[in-house]
Amino acid sequence: MNVVSILPARVEREKGLAVAVGLLAALSPNVIGQWNLAVAIGWDHKLAAALPIASELYAAMAARVWAATPKHCRAQKKTAAWNMAAGIVLSFALNGLAEAVAFGAIQIALWLVLLVAAVPTICVAVLLHMAMSGTAVVEAPAIEEAPAVAIEAATEDVYTPPAKPRGTVRVSPTNIAKAREYLATVPDPSKVTGTDLEAVLPRLGERSRREALDKARAEMMARRPVQDTLELIEA
Known part of the structure; x- marks a missing residue:
């Protein structure tokens, strides 16, 4: 199945640029907030970027896989939907915790440190599961072999015209x-x-x-x- 855009090339380029800029603007607060949250619980400043990268990449890719999975692959579509929901919930929870810590509504405690520390492991598990869930087994239709006697009986009365001789090829x-x-x-x-x-x-x-x-x-x-x-x- 070939997918063809119904928009002019100029509008298609503008749409792609708008999507890229919009995603960058929407993800920037999430990335900065989660980076601050990781630093607040004691992560190194350089490694703190791993928290927003892992969580936001999982959420975005889960939504992309769900949208690209064909409807007739119901099991894969259902798994992708669960992955997308889990990615959105994870991103929303981390952003909420980051804002709550920045606002002073939640103090840094052991449960918060353990919860944030578990995020990279969770993302590794779900990303590996996502990588292996995009395949489906396609069974080739079985071809039944007709008995030789039936084939001989079917072809016994069939007239086979003689082979025509090849025409002469003219060359200048x-x-x-x-x-x-x-x-x-x-x-x-x-x-x-x-x-x-x-x-x-x-x-x-x-x-x-x-x-x-x-x-x-x-x-x-x-x-x-x-x-x-x-x-x-x-x-």
Whole structure:
């Protein structure tokens, strides 16, 4: 199934740019808030970026997989929907905790440290599960073999027309001359095939090139005794 955009190319580019800018603007507060939350519970400033990257990437990719899963793959569609819901809930919970800590509504406690520390492990588990859930087993339809007796009975009264002889391929004298000139340049003309003449006769088909090759060889063989006689007279 080919998917074709109904929008002009200019509008399609503007749409892609708008989506990219909108996603960047929407994710920026989430990334900064979760980064501050990771720093607040004691994570290193450089490693703190892993928290928003893991959670937001999982949420975004889960939604993308759900949208791209075909409707007829019901089991995969259901799994993708659960992944999308879990990603949204995880992102929303982390953003809420980050805002609550920044506002002073929640104090840093052991339960909060353990909860945030479990997020990378959870993201690893669900991302690996997502990576393995995008496949489906397609069974090829079984082909039943008919008994040999039935086949013979079915084909016994069927008339088979005789094979028609191939028609003669017509080749112009110009193309035959080109083939003959090519044969004169090779050490062993008997080893030349129609494929070798593809560069010399690009407009001809395979049968036409073979016909031109055969006629060129025949003309060369017919001219050889005359040439030998002339060479003896000159000698």
